Amino acid sequence: MVKKSVYFLFFFAFISCQQQVDYRKDIASFLIPKPIDINQQKGYFQIDKYTKIITTDSLIKEATYLQKLIDASSLFKIKIDTDYSENQDTPVIVLKTLPNKDSNPINEGYQIISHANKIELIGNSAVGLMRGIQTLRQLFVDDFYSGKKRRSWQLPLVLITDAPKFKHRGMLLDCSRHFFDVGVVKKYIDLLALYKMNVLHWHLTEDQGWRIAIDSFPKLTSVGAYRTEADGSIYGGFYTKNQIKEIVAYATERAITIIPEIEMPGHSQAALAAYPELSCTGNKIAVANNWGVFKDIYCAGNEQTFTFLETVLTEVMDLFPSEYIHIGGDEAPKTRWDACVKCQKRMSDEHLKNTQELQSYFIRRIEKFLNAHGRKLIGWDEILEGGLSPNATVQSWRGQNGGIEAANHNQFAIMSPTSHCYFDYGIASTDLQKVYKFDPIPENLPKDKQKFILGGECNLWSEYIPTEDNLDSKVFPRLLAMTEVLWSYPQNRNFDEFYNRIQNQYPFLDALHVNYGLEFIPVSLKSSVKNQQVFIKITGKTNQIKTKYRWNCSDCDSIFMDIPDSLILQQSAELELEAFKNDKKYGDNLKQTFYLHQAIGSKVTYQFPYSTYYQAAGDLALVDGLLGSTSYRDGNWQGFSGDDADLLIDLGDLKQISTIGAHFLHRQNSWIMAPKFIKIQTSVDGKTWVDWGTKLSKMNPKTEKDSIETLTITTKSLDVRFIKFLAKNVKALPTWHDAAGSEAWLFMDELIIN
Numbered sequence: 001m002v003k004k005s006v007y008f009l010f011f012f013a014f015i016s017c018q019q020q021v022d023y024r025k026d027i028a029s030f031l032i033p034k035p036i037d038i039n040q041q042k043g044y045f046q047i048d049k050y051t052k053i054i055t056t057d058s059l060i061k062e063a064t065y066l067q068k069l070i071d072a073s074s075l076f077k078i079k080i081d082t083d084y085s086e087n088q089d090t091p092v093i094v095l096k097t098l099p100n101k102d103s104n105p106i107n108e109g110y111q112i113i114s115h116a117n118k119i120e121l122i123g124n125s126a127v128g129l130m131r132g133i134q135t136l137r138q139l140f141v142d143d144f145y146s147g148k149k150r151r152s153w154q155l156p157l158v159l160i161t162d163a164p165k166f167k168h169r170g171m172l173l174d175c176s177r178h179f180f181d182v183g184v185v186k187k188y189i190d191l192l193a194l195y196k197m198n199v200l201h202w203h204l205t206e207d208q209g210w211r212i213a214i215d216s217f218p219k220l221t222s223v224g225a226y227r228t229e230a231d232g233s234i235y236g237g238f239y240t241k242n243q244i245k246e247i248v249a250y251a252t253e254r255a256i257t258i259i260p261e262i263e264m265p266g267h268s269q270a271a272l273a274a275y276p277e278l279s280c281t282g283n284k285i286a287v288a289n290n291w292g293v294f295k296d297i298y299c300a301g302n303e304q305t306f307t308f309l310e311t312v313l314t315e316v317m318d319l320f321p322s323e324y325i326h327i328g329g330d331e332a333p334k335t336r337w338d339a340c341v342k343c344q345k346r347m348s349d350e351h352l353k354n355t356q357e358l359q360s361y362f363i364r365r366i367e368k369f370l371n372a373h374g375r376k377l378i379g380w381d382e383i384l385e386g387g388l389s390p391n392a393t394v395q396s397w398r399g400q401n402g403g404i405e406a407a408n409h410n411q412f413a414i415m416s417p418t419s420h421c422y423f424d425y426g427i428a429s430t431d432l433q434k435v436y437k438f439d440p441i442p443e444n445l446p447k448d449k450q451k452f453i454l455g456g457e458c459n460l461w462s463e464y465i466p467t468e469d470n471l472d473s474k475v476f477p478r479l480l481a482m483t484e485v486l487w488s489y490p491q492n493r494n495f496d497e498f499y500n501r502i503q504n505q506y507p508f509l510d511a512l513h514v515n516y517g518l519e520f521i522p523v524s525l526k527s528s529v530k531n532q533q534v535f536i537k538i539t540g541k542t543n544q545i546k547t548k549y550r551w552n553c554s555d556c557d558s559i560f561m562d563i564p565d566s567l568i569l570q571q572s573a574e575l576e577l578e579a580f581k582n583d584k585k586y587g588d589n590l591k592q593t594f595y596l597h598q599a600i601g602s603k604v605t606y607q608f609p610y611s612t613y614y615q616a617a618g619d620l621a622l623v624d625g626l627l628g629s630t631s632y633r634d635g636n637w638q639g640f641s642g643d644d645a646d647l648l649i650d651l652g653d654l655k656q657i658s659t660i661g662a663h664f665l666h667r668q669n670s671w672i673m674a675p676k677f678i679k680i681q682t683s684v685d686g687k688t689w690v691d692w693g694t695k696l697s698k699m700n701p702k703t704e705k706d707s708i709e710t711l712t713i714t715t716k717s718l719d720v721r722f723i724k725f726l727a728k729n730v731k732a733l734p735t736w737h738d739a740a741g742s743e744a745w746l747f748m749d750e751l752i753i754n
Helices: 002-018 057-072 126-139 182-194 241-253 269-274 303-319 335-339 341-349 355-372 401-408 432-436 447-452 468-475 478-487 495-511
Strands: 037-047 052-054 079-081 092-097 110-114 118-123 153-162 168-174 199-203 226-228 234-236 257-264 324-328 376-380 393-396 413-415 453-460 523-530 533-540 545-552 573-581 590-594 603-606 638-641 645-666 677-683 690-696 707-727 745-753
Touching: 052 057, 057 079, 057 092, 057 126, 092 126, 110 126, 118 126, 126 153, 126 182, 168 182, 168 478, 182 199, 182 241, 182 468, 199 453, 241 257, 241 303, 257 303, 303 324, 303 355, 324 355, 335 341, 335 355, 341 355, 355 376, 393 401, 401 413, 401 447, 432 478, 432 495, 447 453, 453 468, 453 478, 468 478, 478 495, 523 573, 523 590, 533 545, 533 573, 645 677, 690 707, 707 745
Parallel strands: 052 079, 052 092, 092 118, 168 199, 168 453, 199 257, 257 324, 324 376, 376 393, 393 413, 413 453
Antiparallel strands: 037 153, 110 118, 110 153, 226 234, 523 533, 545 573, 573 590, 603 645, 638 745, 645 707, 645 745, 677 690, 677 707
């Protein structure tokens, strides 16, 4: 009797293990991007050793991809069969496509129809079938990706109908400024495929490194792929042709198109370090080891330049089957062309009015070469300057105006404005919610022109992304917002509902070893000025965020405390905020320095307007108590492009003042220069003015370190109501600068009036 009982328990445990049932009960709260239509029924479809994948000979590649996914997480091997009868009892996953679909984006559409013994995955094309397979992947429970192999898996019974809104859904990966190995590139191809993106825009050449092997010009990699860092170390790497073929095949298997970018005429210092005869001067230069825009670019007057580029592009086209080749075309200073005899002769021979038209000539010539080889050209929106090439597609990054201009001329455009699509920017400027609000179709674009907007891209420039973990934390979770923006239709999108789905993706991403970052700065800090007092309101970004604060200064209480309804700034100090999400610390502590002075809330009148791109708090930016950091994107700096900061400050009544000054940012690689000098005058009535003094900047303009310079002038205490404050912009960048002659930026934050 005992033996029978033991046997029964063993048998029951064995059967229970065999029949473990675990499937998603609410798929609408998991899928990203959101499908057009989801309908879930009760019950599940079981995948085990008896299940078969049924397909046709033409779809064996797609069936094999699905087979590998299932086999990798299972204790059984699933079979593929091209012979299927509706009457057989074996559970099946049927893969098929609909006939006679055209090449519109709808060809990526698909349906999933499942029953207890059959799943039908129907694509409008083979590509659409692959998109459906990715949705099927998300229907598995998280354990499917964790390495825990089972004897069976269950999928919920569903009816899903889906198709993308935009044809072009991409991510730019810059492997030139920092080099990512083959494994990282493949990882991102997998992640793009999983979330139904369809383009990897692969940035392969830059000032800081040439990353693609070119047989005809071996020094591009032997010299151009490596740079000497400031500490003397050597940094670099490149992809062999075999590695590129391997990556392209890997992407093709997952229905991802790789569009290579070969930069020209600018961002080419690595190539010119290898072959200086292609520059305007012919001088020997090094591969760049810092960031910015450099004045040495390909010589447009040298016929050898075009022979070189056509040879390079021929080898590139042999490796990449993509319809498009990206040629950059952005940030190309014309200083060398202005002084180059060959370039000036080219302009004369071609009847070109200026160097902008010379760049247009350059781009048109390259486009003609690509078109002759059955390819199309994409370039950044600078290719519009001097006249757009006849068939070029514009990638609009400086806002959406470049894309609008192209569309209005019946040419295609891809939208990737810095405001929403630059994921190398911190979440302080571009967080998850802001990305989700992105619409590639501008509001002011006529309806009949909207068809020329192909879609969008998120861009990952890698100056400050040196490792895979850094890359992950920049991309995720923001990529999830971008993929839904580009796939799902606006009427189907709601951020709060999307945010809840994001939370369900994190175990999935953990299983895939994605080191995702924050969704947003967890704490919202808003200051206001009333009656010359600074009021600070602090709230968590969502109700899941709890926050504590403390003041840091020599005589402050340094204990973290609960947040009151509002804080009043009592003295100059640093405010530190600590955030928690679901009782776990969320992100680094946020620190904001406040400066209390006599001009808080005063009226400031501007002789020249500040830039709409860098306006901080507008007319209160210089008198709101908030100090900027060394990050020019922190929202506290007010920028003047080519103009002085020429201000009139009204303190409201007479005050005893002895010190007047301000803070200025210096970041010469971003064209932000400290002022030449400040000049100050004061008045008690606004009519009679007294010279307070002039002070020269001591900042070394060539310094590459991001620096803040505080310029003040102190005298004996005087009665003051009105202040004329002039900070003199250097106007044009100096001759030694890589963007010599371009307008310099003057960045200013809080006034110092005490």
